Amino acid sequence: MGTQYYNKEDVKVGLRTDGNEYQLSLEYSGESYVGYYHIDKGTIYTDPSPITERQLLYPYVTEPLKESRKYNIIKKQKTPTHIAPSFHLPKPTTDDISQGWILRFFVQRRPDRIITEVNRDQFDLVGADIDEALYKRASIRWKISGTDISIKFINSGKLQTMDNTMPGISDYLNNLLEFSEYSPVWAKQ
Numbered sequence: 001m002g003t004q005y006y007n008k009e010d011v012k013v014g015l016r017t018d019g020n021e022y023q024l025s026l027e028y029s030g031e032s033y034v035g036y037y038h039i040d041k042g043t044i045y046t047d048p049s050p051i052t053e054r055q056l057l058y059p060y061v062t063e064p065l066k067e068s069r070k071y072n073i074i075k076k077q078k079t080p081t082h083i084a085p086s087f088h089l090p091k092p093t094t095d096d097i098s099q100g101w102i103l104r105f106f107v108q109r110r111p112d113r114i115i116t117e118v119n120r121d122q123f124d125l126v127g128a129d130i131d132e133a134l135y136k137r138a139s140i141r142w143k144i145s146g147t148d149i150s151i152k153f154i155n156s157g158k159l160q161t162m163d164n165t166m167p168g169i170s171d172y173l174n175n176l177l178e179f180s181e182y183s184p185v186w187a188k189q
Helices: 067-075 094-099 120-125 148-162
Strands: 011-017 035-040 043-046 101-109 115-118 135-143
Touching: 094 101, 101 120, 135 148
Parallel strands: none
Antiparallel strands: 011 035, 035 043, 101 115, 101 135
């Protein structure tokens, strides 16, 4: 696989959970993940660091209360089910590059403020298949063309405004040049 380098600000390593925070599947299994994990650009993975083989972790889903299930059976109502959003890394198209920006979409889980970048389809599912009581959403026009100073200035200003409605987004998007020709990751692609 070769040597991989990680930006210190992008990755939090050596974290541990004793359970009831994360699980390995989107569906309810009754089993929560116990062990070490790390956060890579806001996405949570198994294992203490990104160097080891890892699996995506999802927010832990508890089984609906038995009383509410009994009520729903008596009233012949279906217990509501929702899906958890999954991470999506956008890839700028030639149109995006020529217009100088891309539209990026995010959801934030309300209790613990974990932010996940999603695609447009998932963004539109908030309030339907993705529980609006659990997640809020926001989007941003992310500048990717211009001088490095102008890109940083514009993206920084947008993040400061967005931080009012989605606290922590500035930490999540800490590479202001991401997707631009000045980003060391994207310039080589």
